[in-house]
Amino acid sequence: MGRRDRRGEPPTPPTEAETAEQQFEELYLKKYEPGEPPAPPQRGESPEELFARRYLEEFSPSDYQPPQRPEHSPEERFDRQFLEEHQAPDYQPPQKPEHTPEDRFNETTLEEFSPSDYQPPQKPEHTPEDRFNEHTLEEFTPSDYQPPQRPEHTPEDMFAEKYLEQYQEGPSFGPEARERQQHYISYDFKGGLNTDAALDHIGSTELRQADNVVLTERGCIGKRKGVKEFDILPSGFQIKQMIRWPLDGSKFFFVAISGGTPRLFLHRTNNYTELQNINRDHVGYFYSGDKMYFLDGVNLYEYDDETETVSVVENPVPEIPGDFSIEAVDWSEMEEPEWALYGTFECFMVYENVEGARKKSQIVTVEIGYKWWEFWEQPQVIRWFAPAIGDGEEYKVHFYRTKEGGEDTGAPSASTGFYHVHTATIPAEGLLSHFGVVFYDNRENEHLGKEYVEAAEYDLETVKRCKYAVRHPKSYRVFYSGDPENPSALYYSEPNLPEYLQETSVIFPPTGEGEVTGLKVFMDAILVFYSHGVWAWKGIDPKTDASWEKLPTSEGTMAERTIQLTSDSLTMFGHGGIYAMAPNIIGQTFRMEAGDSVITNIARNKVTNELKRITNPEGTIGVWDGKNQRYMLAYSDDSSEQNNNILVFDW
Numbered sequence: 211m212g213r214r215d216r217r218g219e220p221p222t223p224p225t226e227a228e229t230a231e232q233q234f235e236e237l238y239l240k241k242y243e244p245g246e247p248p249a250p251p252q253r254g255e256s257p258e259e260l261f262a263r264r265y266l267e268e269f270s271p272s273d274y275q276p277p278q279r280p281e282h283s284p285e286e287r288f289d290r291q292f293l294e295e296h297q298a299p300d301y302q303p304p305q306k307p308e309h310t311p312e313d314r315f316n317e318t319t320l321e322e323f324s325p326s327d328y329q330p331p332q333k334p335e336h337t338p339e340d341r342f343n344e345h346t347l348e349e350f351t352p353s354d355y356q357p358p359q360r361p362e363h364t365p366e367d368m369f370a371e372k373y374l375e376q377y378q379e380g381p382s383f384g385p386e387a388r389e390r391q392q393h394y395i396s397y398d399f400k401g402g403l404n405t406d407a408a409l410d411h412i413g414s415t416e417l418r419q420a421d422n423v424v425l426t427e428r429g430c431i432g433k434r435k436g437v438k439e440f441d442i443l444p445s446g447f448q449i450k451q452m453i454r455w456p457l458d459g460s461k462f463f464f465v466a467i468s469g470g471t472p473r474l475f476l477h478r479t480n481n482y483t484e485l486q487n488i489n490r491d492h493v494g495y496f497y498s499g500d501k502m503y504f505l506d507g508v509n510l511y512e513y514d515d516e517t518e519t520v521s522v523v524e525n526p527v528p529e530i531p532g533d534f535s536i537e538a539v540d541w542s543e544m545e546e547p548e549w550a551l552y553g554t555f556e557c558f559m560v561y562e563n564v565e566g567a568r569k570k571s572q573i574v575t576v577e578i579g580y581k582w583w584e585f586w587e588q589p590q591v592i593r594w595f596a597p598a599i600g601d602g603e604e605y606k607v608h609f610y611r612t613k614e615g616g617e618d619t620g621a622p623s624a625s626t627g628f629y630h631v632h633t634a635t636i637p638a639e640g641l642l643s644h645f646g647v648v649f650y651d652n653r654e655n656e657h658l659g660k661e662y663v664e665a666a667e668y669d670l671e672t673v674k675r676c677k678y679a680v681r682h683p684k685s686y687r688v689f690y691s692g693d694p695e696n697p698s699a700l701y702y703s704e705p706n707l708p709e710y711l712q713e714t715s716v717i718f719p720p721t722g723e724g725e726v727t728g729l730k731v732f733m734d735a736i737l738v739f740y741s742h743g744v745w746a747w748k749g750i751d752p753k754t755d756a757s758w759e760k761l762p763t764s765e766g767t768m769a770e771r772t773i774q775l776t777s778d779s780l781t782m783f784g785h786g787g788i789y790a791m792a793p794n795i796i797g798q799t800f801r802m803e804a805g806d807s808v809i810t811n812i813a814r815n816k817v818t819n820e821l822k823r824i825t826n827p828e829g830t831i832g833v834w835d836g837k838n839q840r841y842m843l844a845y846s847d848d849s850s851e852q853n854n855n856i857l858v859f860d861w
Contacts, residue, residue: 262287399431402860405819425860442466442477450491451771455502457515465502467491474504474520476513486511486520492771494679494729496688498708505679505690510670510709525670526709528561528569528605531597531646536574539593541652549652550589551578557611558628559596564604565707567668576611596634597646604638607647610662613655630659668710672701678729678770681708682736685750689729689736697725700738700747717758719745728770732780735796739773739782740766746796761796763809765789772832772843777861781841783830787811787818788843788859812859826851 255263401416402425412418422434443449447468456462464477472491476483494505503523504511510523536557541550555576562568578590596607610628634647677692688708690701700717704710719740728739736747743766749756765784767773772783779790788811795808813821824830830845831853839861844853 399425403817403820404815405817406815441480442482443468443475444482447473447475451493453495455497457500465495467493472506474511483518485513494677494690494692496679496681496708498681498688498706503679503688503708505674505676507677508674510674523670523709526563526565526567526707527668527670528563528567528599530559530561530569530571531599533595533597534559534571535593535595536576537593538576538578538590539650541589541591541650543593544591544650544652549654551591551614551652553578553615555592555611555614556628557592557594557609559594560608560610561596561599562606562608565710566704567710568665591650591652594632594649594651595646596636596649598636598643602638602643605636607634607636609633609649609651611651613658628662630662669713670709670711672716673703673709673711676701678726680729680731680736682731684734689747691726691729691738698723698740700726700736700745702747702752715752717747717752719743719760721760728767728773728782730773730775730780732775732791733793733796733798737761737780737796739770741768742766742785744791748796761791763791763795765809768827769830769832772830774832774834774841776834776841777836777839781812781832781834783821783827783832783843787813787821788841817857820857821845823847825849826853829853 399415399417399420401413403420404412404416404418407413407416409418420431424432424434426432442452442464443466448470449466450469450472451467453465454462455465466475466477466482467473467488468475469491472488474485474488474493476485488504488506488511489508490506496503500515502513502515504513511520512523513520536559538551555578556573557576558573559571560568561571576592578592592611594609596609599605609631611631612626612628631651631653632649634649635642636647637643672693673690675693675695676690679688679690681688682702686705688703690703690711691699693699693701696716696718698718701711702715702717704712704715719738723740723743723745725740726738727741730737730739732746734748738745738747742764744761744763745758746761747756747758765787767782767784769783772781774781776790779792781788781790783789789809790812791809792806824845824847826846829851830843833842833844834840835842841859841861843857843859845855845857846853847855
């Protein structure tokens with residue numbers, strides 16, 4: 211279909227071969243073609259390209275850029291031509307389909323009103339606020355500023371690293387250094403010492419070296435204060451062990467042991483007293499009332515605060531006097547003889563002291579061949595003589611023998627059992643205490659007492675060999691271990707009688723644990739430490755309610771003196787760390803947070819490398835400072851094996 215041009219002339223009807231582009235070209239050339247001959251077409255140039263070039267050279271603006279892509283068809287060019295003639299004079303043609311008028315307005319506004327140093331955004335997330343911050347940092351931060359390398363690497367982290375790099379090695383402090391120190395120094399070192407992590411993995415609150423420093427609760431560092439001499443021993447004596455003895459609620463004493471020739475000293479109210487020469491510079495000890503006991507591997511010593519004297523505890527089992535006698539005598543020696551004996555009798559006597567310790571004499575055989583109805587023979591009885599021991603103490607003496615066989619059988623004895631005949635008392639004072647007891651025995655079988663039951667004797671020699679001792683407050687028994695003849699054994703005394711051990715009062719772990727390395731009371735249990743394990747004894751009476759079981763841990767201790775009661779646990783030095791055991795490990799109810807363990811290595815990932823430098827593990831000593839809530843471990847890291855360092859763990 212034809213159409214009119216702007217002059218109103220009727221258009222030439224198109225032929226079938228003419229296209230819309232050809233019709234437009236003919237109409238336009240008739241209207242605008244200049245009188246001068248047109249420029250000849252270039253080689254290979256189509257009529258459409260020739261027309262477009264001529265038109266654009268004459269009528270397009272000077273800053274017009276020809277289309278760069280083939281999809282700019284004649285229709286699109288016509289539409290753009292029409293818009294350029296009829297739109298507002300400030301019209302700007304779109305540069306790309308998504309470049310809307312709003313976008314162009316925003317760009318024009320920013321170009322006119324933004325600062326001269328305006329930089330267009332480089333990426334969608336790069337906001338003007340981000341650019342402002344970057345410009346500010348570039349202008350006001352030091353020239354050696356480095357941008358963060360990771361999302362969690364905050365400016366505070368970077369400053370702490372820069373401060374450590376500059377000042378930890380000790381360079382001079384200039385004005386710039388002081389200015390940076392005022393604005394950026396962080397004093398938070400709550401992480402403490404860390405010798406395990408690599409240098410580039412140490413946290414911002416940790417220290418590689420922390421010698422003679424004190425950390426406050428907020429993590430600040432202070433210089434360790436000095437020490438004050440406390441004269442417990444005379445000049446020239448070196449302390450090897452010190453024991454704090456809380457005698458009652460109002461006072462306590464210090465007991466110290468010196469090196470060289472070991473000596474025991476007592477210190478009270480700024481005065482020291484030498485008590486006793488002993489055989490070892492480290493002793494086992496325990497308290498019982500106003501008495502303190504010491505074990506040195508040879509003797510058991512007792513210090514009595516009332517008399518202020520030290521004595522060696524002797525064997526509590528009574529010794530049978532050598533002049534005791536059991537023999538047959540004529541019954542005429544009796545005041546009122548009523549019955550005579552006949553047969554062969556086996557007899558013995560038992561001495562018992564006031565503490566209940568017993569000693570059995572050897573068995574004596576007595577033969578009585580006279581039959582009382584044969585009047586031409588003299589009837590006989592058994593004469594018992596129990597002499598006094600002579601130590602000024604009261605004793606009981608029990609007489610036991612076999613029964614009489616009888617006239618019908620003619621047997622020397624009616625049974626092999628021993629039956630109680632009589633019990634006599636040798637008083638501490640009086641005539642009998644100087645001579646003893648004499649008793650004439652002509653009792654018939656039906657008048658004899660109960661059959662003798664073999665009782666275990668007490669064994670103080672075992673106690674003397676032990677290295678460790680603790681008193682169990684629940685059962686009132688004293689537990690001993692460290693016997694070189696039975697290194698894995700645990701011995702226990704009778705209640706309230708620390709020096710009395712029966713031969714059967716001993717238990718062993720059912721598995722091979724090696725030698726005992728320490729003893730400690732924890733809650734209501736006695737903990738027995740081995741190199742790689744811990745066993746617990748709980749209860750009162752071994753025959754009724756006592757239990758003996760292994761705790762669920764493979765950690766033990768190498769040094770008995772490092773085992774200390776801390777605020778909520780029992781702490782010790784073991785293989786590869788410092789371990790804290792919670793009360794839950796022995797079955798006690800104790801609140802724990804999620805993820806907590808019944809035994810924790812508090813040195814893990816912190817100072818295990820430092821602990822590996824210890825040259826004398828058996829000589830390490832641990833102390834719990836309850837006032838400042840810290841555990842301190844003294845150890846040696848040189849060939850002298852004398853403790854020269856103290857590692858402090860703030861609880």
